[in-house]
Amino acid sequence: MSGVxxxxxxxxxAVAEKAGLTGTDADKAVAAVIDSIAEALVAGDKVTIPGFxxxxxxxxxxxxxxxxxxGESMEIAASTSAAFKPGSDLKRRLSDA
Known part of the structure; x- marks a missing residue:
């Protein structure tokens, strides 16, 4: 999906096709991964996926x-946000693309 x-x-x-799952099972898997990452971040934990x-x-x-x-000066409140740092394998794949 270049540029899209x-x-x-x-x-x-894509998960259904690559893993040989039904659309429903793939949707459950994607939802579980997203929810698990979000819950870990809310708890203050890091989530490391080697190579990714x-x-x-x-x-x-x-x-x-x-x-x-x-142009008025204003106070911007403190905040916490999610961040992603790509792993070495992903960096290499992106630079080869």
């Missing part, structure tokens, strides 16, 4: 920013 965005249905269909990469949370401290419409 893959959505959840596309992912489910690492999912982790990153904390951003509160900081001063500017409202782009008015």
């Amino acid at each position: 965005s893959m959505n959840r249905t596309d992912l489910k269909n 990469g690492t999912f982790e949370t990153r904390h951003r401290a509160a900081r001063q920013g500017r409202n782009p419409q008015t």
Whole structure:
């Protein structure tokens, strides 16, 4: 799928085809993987998939920013977000593409 965005249905269909699963079973598998990663991140854990990469949370401290419409200074609240760091095998595959 070069240059095209893959959505959840596309992912489910690809998993079904590659793993020889029914669409329903593939959808359950995709949902289970996504839920498991999300639950681990909420708990503050890292999820490492060797060769693919690492999912982790990153904390951003509160900081001063500017409202782009008015130019007024404003406080941006601290936040936590999910981050992904690709593994060496994935990096190599991407650079070979």
